[in-house]
Amino acid sequence: MGNRGPTLEDVAREAGVSRATVSRVVNGVRNVAPDIQRAVRDAVARTGYTPNQAARSLVTRRTGTVALVLSATGSAFAARVFSDPFFGRIVDGVLPALRERAIQPVLLVAESEQARTQLVEYLRQGGADGALVVPLDADDPLPAMLVAAGLPTVLFGRPRVGDRCAYVDLDNPAGARLAAEHLWATGRRRPATIAAPATAPTADERLDAFREALAAHGVTSVPVVRGRFTVDSGRRAMARLLKDHPAIDAVFAANDLMAQGACQYLREQGVAVPGTVAVVGFDDSMAARKAQPQLTTVRQPVERMAAAMTDLLIEQLDGGRSDPASKTFEPLLVVRESA
Secondary structure (H helix, E strand, O other), X not given: OOOOOOOHHHHHHHHOOOHHHHHHHHOOOOOOOHHHHXXXXXXXXXXXXXXXXXXXXXXXXXXXXXXEXXXXXXXXHHHHHHOOHHHHHHHHHHHHHHHOOOOEEEEEEEOOHHHHHHHHHHHHOOOOOOEEEEEOOOOOOHHHHHHHOOOOEEEEOOOOOOOOOEEEEEOHHHHHHHHHHHHHHOOOOOEEEEEOOOOOOOHHHHHHHHHHHHHOOOOOOOOEEEOOOOHHHHHHHHHHHHHHOOOOOEEEEOOHHHHHHHHHXXXXXXXXXXXXXXXXXXXXXXXXXXXXXXXEEEEOOHHHHHHHHHHHHHHHHOXXXXXXXXXXXXXXXXXXXXX
């Protein structure tokens, strides 16, 4: 091939197929037999062929990019996003799923009405082929705006009632019940909870299910303080719980960062964890393993959920589905030192 780059013809000769077949495989056309697709991809790898994105876009009418959108309606957007390992785990799940399809991610943020309007217009004008949206607030209007504009969209988390949008979600009530049943089984009879902010999409699901599971055992009063998904808010919530309810013997926090903050405050006050107060978190993030003691927590398979988001979006882009598809994942209790 000399000094020139490898061409479609080079790949076709290497794979033993026609140039047209190579073009169909490279451009993602679906009606190619799996064994021929594999032969072409192997030939692409051996020759080092790189598709010309501009030419490819003319054929497929795609940009080869997908928007990963972090969206919020409240304040302190950057602090909320970049202090929580949850969002990094979403990126870790999305990137490999896009990379294997030669699709590039574009990170976009929508923290205001103006930003949401600009984002929708950017996508309408072909800035990216679709959107993977992570809403931070239950009343976020962005998903409905994207769907109304006819843009392929998949959410992390269940959409608002009435919004028809594809999504992936966790069975959050089941996760909260796992925490409640574990605390009850280990002899805790005076539990409290550090709940999520009332605006969070999962807040009521986790809080209500935790209370209901304990009510089934005769626990009719569960003290609640809401945090803000941060270590500091967990510390403040734990301080308030200890002050107002000094006899509590367990705490369920709606994420690991708040549980980590609760453990820090308890340790500083000389309260043994789990000897005096057991602590259970939610997510099984890096914070769960960094906490002292390490957290018992409800595992949310964020990376797998993010990869599934990508699969659902690609189905939309390929025309494989017209209905809003969904996938719900099951939680798992991970028992460590704190409970």
